[in-house]
Amino acid sequence: MDTDLSDDEIPSLVQPGTNVKVAATEPDQAPGLVATTDQDEVPDLVETEETPGKVPISIVTGYLGAGKTTLLNYILTEQHGKKIAVILNEFGDSIDIEKQLTVSDENTTEAKPIPFVPLANGCICCSVKDVGIAAIENLMEQRGKFDYILLETTGLADPGNIAPLFWLDDGLGSTIFLDGILTLVDAKNILKSLNEGYGDEKCIEEAQHDANHSEHGPLLTTAHLQISHADVVIINKTDLVSKEELDTVIERVRSINGLTRIQTTTKSKVPQLEGLVLDLHAYDEVTDADLKFANKGHSHIDTTITTTTITFPTISRAQVDNFDKYLRTILWEDQLPGDFDHLEFEIHRLKGRIPVHDGKTLLVQGVRNIYDMNETQASHSSSDEAKLVLIGKGVDQPAFRESLLHTL
Numbered sequence: 001m002d003t004d005l006s007d008d009e010i011p012s013l014v015q016p017g018t019n020v021k022v023a024a025t026e027p028d029q030a031p032g033l034v035a036t037t038d039q040d041e042v043p044d045l046v047e048t049e050e051t052p053g054k055v056p057i058s059i060v061t062g063y064l065g066a067g068k069t070t071l072l073n074y075i076l077t078e079q080h081g082k083k084i085a086v087i088l089n090e091f092g093d094s095i096d097i098e099k100q101l102t103v104s105d106e107n108t109t110e111a112k113p114i115p116f117v118p119l120a121n122g123c124i125c126c127s128v129k130d131v132g133i134a135a136i137e138n139l140m141e142q143r144g145k146f147d148y149i150l151l152e153t154t155g156l157a158d159p160g161n162i163a164p165l166f167w168l169d170d171g172l173g174s175t176i177f178l179d180g181i182l183t184l185v186d187a188k189n190i191l192k193s194l195n196e197g198y199g200d201e202k203c204i205e206e207a208q209h210d211a212n213h214s215e216h217g218p219l220l221t222t223a224h225l226q227i228s229h230a231d232v233v234i235i236n237k238t239d240l241v242s243k244e245e246l247d248t249v250i251e252r253v254r255s256i257n258g259l260t261r262i263q264t265t266t267k268s269k270v271p272q273l274e275g276l277v278l279d280l281h282a283y284d285e286v287t288d289a290d291l292k293f294a295n296k297g298h299s300h301i302d303t304t305i306t307t308t309t310i311t312f313p314t315i316s317r318a319q320v321d322n323f324d325k326y327l328r329t330i331l332w333e334d335q336l337p338g339d340f341d342h343l344e345f346e347i348h349r350l351k352g353r354i355p356v357h358d359g360k361t362l363l364v365q366g367v368r369n370i371y372d373m374n375e376t377q378a379s380h381s382s383s384d385e386a387k388l389v390l391i392g393k394g395v396d397q398p399a400f401r402e403s404l405l406h407t408l
């Protein structure tokens, strides 16, 4: 089988003046490839229930210069036995990128990247709805040549706008499914980016005090959005900070997103791909482990976006509709159902496991105003409590739980 993708074979993707690129590793050329990761660190993977043939896509986001391209180049040259199509989105000089990849090509005899294929111009977050989707659909015509897609967004993209596009049952969503959102964070600069929302010249305590006493609170920065939507946060450039600074960054990230997995790296060298970059299963599973971190309680380190966990008793079959009504009201109407004062809030991410008295468990997933509720057969003990985790602005208020109990 000829797995070489030459430029000639993908003519429909080429457009002038472009800066989005596609490359794929070709493990077929490297017989007997074994992942170089420590097998012990690879988490148990549960079979996905996705229709066979759907290709998983992970979205790689992160602020300008955080290390997204470095990560993707690293993955392209790693031996992992996977056929990965990578869509790079670069503002920078594309010649540099090609040079980088030529270098990686020389360094490895096994996983040779295919030639870059320009796809579209402009920012993928603005263009993904038209050109971006068309590009991915074109890419899908070459199915079989890759079994995973990694999409790098621009440093300024809000992943909340992109993610729902892949979370559909028809169109794009019938050929690919969103595996997860990965956010690269620059350990040296992230606190500054997050604090921009508080105003430059103020110290953070002072700014937070003001924010807590102002009607609108501090500004939401792109850095906040990228962390709040992340299923995995890779804190990169650890070589540029002290242990203490790194701990502060980890704590800050955790305070914003209590659900995310966190990994620290230098040069984006992730210790393993499974569970950190690939096979995230962020949207097809809600495990107890997923909700574990969030349950440790919230902190007020970052008051712009927080994670809050609402625990409540298991529900009866008759209450399922009411639970659904609660979700619809908070996500679609931006209101709390019931007689509650209008609160300002904005939900970015939501996950829940809600045991029902008849032995089934409701699994809930949400990004912005899109959500999905499934039932599993998984049995649970009668003492199990229900858990709903919310990440967003203004979610850390007792009224959320009161309203839920009232609606149930």
Ligand SMILES: Nc1nc2c(ncn2[C@@H]2O[C@H](COP(=O)(O)OP(=O)(O)OP(=O)(O)O)[C@@H](O)[C@H]2O)c(=O)[nH]1
Residues within 6 Å of the ligand: 062, 063, 064, 065, 066, 067, 068, 069, 070, 071, 089, 090, 091, 092, 154, 155, 184, 236, 237, 238, 239, 240, 265, 266, 267, 268
């Ligand atoms: N010191 C240090 N530099 C790094 C590390 N990782 C990446 N870099 C450098 O940081 C710069 C930016 O890295 P990129 O991978 O291009 O970052 P990016 O997120 O793709 O950037 P944009 O696409 O512009 O948003 C490059 O010069 C990298 O070599 C690291 O861990 N430590």
Ligand SMILES: [Zn+2]
Residues within 6 Å of the ligand: 068, 069, 070, 089, 090, 152
């Ligand atoms: Zn980049």
